Amino acid sequence: MLVRLAALLVLGAPTAAVQWAVELASATGAGVDTLTGVLLASAPAAGTAQVVESAPRLALALGFDVELDGWDGT
Numbered sequence: 001m002l003v004r005l006a007a008l009l010v011l012g013a014p015t016a017a018v019q020w021a022v023e024l025a026s027a028t029g030a031g032v033d034t035l036t037g038v039l040l041a042s043a044p045a046a047g048t049a050q051v052v053e054s055a056p057r058l059a060l061a062l063g064f065d066v067e068l069d070g071w072d073g074t
Helices: 002-011 014-027 030-045 047-063
Strands: none
Touching: 002 014, 002 030, 002 047, 014 030, 014 047, 030 047
8 A cells, every 4th residue: 555655646646546545555554654754765766846746645635734825735
């Protein structure tokens, strides 16, 4: 499940897909620290720009309140 989440983050998947992967990984016991670690571990493959784009999606999927000007959360 963590590899699936990493792939979705690297590819810039929509928030709904990231939410789905987070739910599956959480069901297997992965915590917030592990799930955010996936984003950091995938950073070298994704590149800085993709990590910056994916971080708010992951935050929303983890239940954090994210407000960014001009971003609709998708």
